[in-house]
Amino acid sequence: MSTLSTTNLKNPSSGSNNIVLAADGSATITTLTGTTITGTSVRGGITSGTAVASTSGTSIDFTSIPSYVKRITVMFNGVSTNGASKLRVQLGSGSVETSGYLGSSSAIASASAGSATFSSGFDLTDSEAATALRRGIFTCTLLGSNLWVLSGTLSAQDVGYTTVTNGTKTTSGTLNRVRITTVNGTDTFDAGSINILYEG
Amino acid sequence: MDRIEVNVITGEQVTIPLTAEEILEIQSRPAPVPPVPLTPAEKLAASGLTVAELKALLGI
Numbered sequence: 001m002s003t004l005s006t007t008n009l010k011n012p013s014s015g016s017n018n019i020v021l022a023a024d025g026s027a028t029i030t031t032l033t034g035t036t037i038t039g040t041s042v043r044g045g046i047t048s049g050t051a052v053a054s055t056s057g058t059s060i061d062f063t064s065i066p067s068y069v070k071r072i073t074v075m076f077n078g079v080s081t082n083g084a085s086k087l088r089v090q091l092g093s094g095s096v097e098t099s100g101y102l103g104s105s106s107a108i109a110s111a112s113a114g115s116a117t118f119s120s121g122f123d124l125t126d127s128e129a130a131t132a133l134r135r136g137i138f139t140c141t142l143l144g145s146n147l148w149v150l151s152g153t154l155s156a157q158d159v160g161y162t163t164v165t166n167g168t169k170t171t172s173g174t175l176n177r178v179r180i181t182t183v184n185g186t187d188t189f190d191a192g193s194i195n196i197l198y199e200g
Numbered sequence: 201m202d203r204i205e206v207n208v209i210t211g212e213q214v215t216i217p218l219t220a221e222e223i224l225e226i227q228s229r230p231a232p233v234p235p236v237p238l239t240p241a242e243k244l245a246a247s248g249l250t251v252a253e254l255k256a257l258l259g260i
Contacts, residue, residue: 049208057204057215058226064207085232112246185226186201196208 059181068200083187088121093173103167132156
């Protein structure tokens, strides 16, 4: 098989290059729909991270999230810890940021409801039972200028709770990591799995 | 205490022991405030029942 060496490919009728080949081996492909592909990162598409068994550790960090990302979906599948501290989601740019979160979280059960605000992370109000198995998703969407808007719900069927959380956080720079931990920081994950999707 | 770190590009997953500084920060966090018990009046209000409805329910 022979190799065609060139830097740009275009249709004769196109006003710009359809494919640009960079010296580092990456390619930028521009289509009518605006989809571009650069290196191994597919922009305009959804990329799945690697699912993590949330069965150990006091926090789980998803790192190296690409700079072009504009939406992140965090998925919880039967996630539990060995204590009663709330789950906490934090964002970071280089390192995880522990302040500047605005919003609140409510827990709804068949006969009661409760709500709490947060500031050190997106703290997910729920039954706060060690046996709770949380299922659901949270999305973090980039509004602009490093301002991220979070919204999501979790259910804990076994303890009869649904959690609704909304908030915002402006990161100090371009977001590149998401942490899932607990408010007290000492409870250990003991069941379930967590993964993220990212897109931009 | 350990942190699990997953690189979303490479899929590499590593378990990292927390540093002494991180453990100190965790230990310095304030203890959660226990919820304040509801008063009987608040419990009644939360139930959505009026005093008259409660009396009728109890037959008094």
